[in-house]
Amino acid sequence: MDKLHFTYEDIHRTAKDIAERVKASGFDPHMIVAIGSGGFIPARILRTFLSKPILAVGISYYDDEDRPTDLPRKVQWIEEAERKLAGKRILLVDEVDDSRTTLEYCIRELMRHEPSEIAVAVLHDKDKEKRGVIPDEVSRYFAGLRIEDRWVCYPWDADDIDAHDEAARKGV
Amino acid sequence: MDKLHFTYEDIHRTAKDIAERVKASGFDPHMIVAIGSGGFIPARILRTFLSKPILAVGISYYDDEDRPTDLPRKVQWIEEAERKLAGKRILLVDEVDDSRTTLEYCIRELMRHEPSEIAVAVLHDKDKEKRGVIPDEVSRYFAGLRIEDRWVCYPWDADDIDAHDEAARKGV
Secondary structure (H helix, E strand, C coil): CCEEECCHHHHHHHHHHHHHHHHHHCCCCCEEEEEECCCHHHHHHHHHHHCCCEEEEEEEEECCCCCEEEEEEEEECCHHHHHHCCCCEEEEEEEEECCCHHHHHHHHHHHCCCCCEEEEEEEEEECCCCCCCCCCCEEEEEEEEEECCCEEECHHHCCCHHHHHHHHHHCC | CCEEECCHHHHHHHHHHHHHHHHHHCCCCCEEEEEECCCHHHHHHHHHHHCCCEEEEEEEEECCCCCEEEEEEEEECCHHHHHHCCCCEEEEEEEEECCCHHHHHHHHHHHCCCCCEEEEEEEEEECCCCCCCCCCCEEEEEEEEEECCCEEECHHHCCCHHHHHHHHHHCC
């Protein structure tokens, strides 16, 4: 399968574009909730343009012995902050909407704390059959780009950032 | 005061260099603790090279009404995860060691949970008089670069990433 490379600059521009669409939509979140660790970088860039605090949650598909698990597991959750979620407007952020499983899991967990509104923002939405669903309670869904179902190479995963940027430039 | 611009690629290479020095030192952390929101991006890049989970803490110098405060305030803390810190080796990550106040605050808070070891990693250490101190209990301190006491422009704060990269290229 062909890989798809994005540079940090691509990611930055995509996050800026999402922020502009969030603002244009009239949605004014009280806070950004970043799904770790993939959502950390897009959330931090979104913060530049939306000027909202970030709360982080950590999700893993590996257990404590580093064995893969079918269901997501909380590495970190919000706890005391959860008490602040009631009645609040939340922008939930991740890097990619792949199978949608993580997003659905996080949305359902957040909904238990009765925020007034949840919107979702992802850099990339893969055009594929989804195993998870976005619950009806989610008012808005922002995807920076809709992409083919290919292996995405994010810059923060690059061992050699120059080789990564070169691959992105060549469109491979 | 002259500003100092770093590109994302600069940051990526600096984080990789820090990771190599962490490994060469023999320090093998159980987890990375990112100080939000400045530490989110360096922590996520470090994770690529160190393969450790990230826990996030959020610190703010603004109160709930967005008024500046002298002392740091917890926006998010680790809570349930704190119970996992006892006996663990932690790599605490932030983007810059400026006045050292935030680092000292976070280190002292983490120490209350009796980790076996705390090391600190920052992308940049400003060469200036510090108001905070690194407690003696901190075993290792990794600074990617030691820099002059100038205004640092990080790429994630850029409104226009191309203009930012151009400023970095020109060394202004």
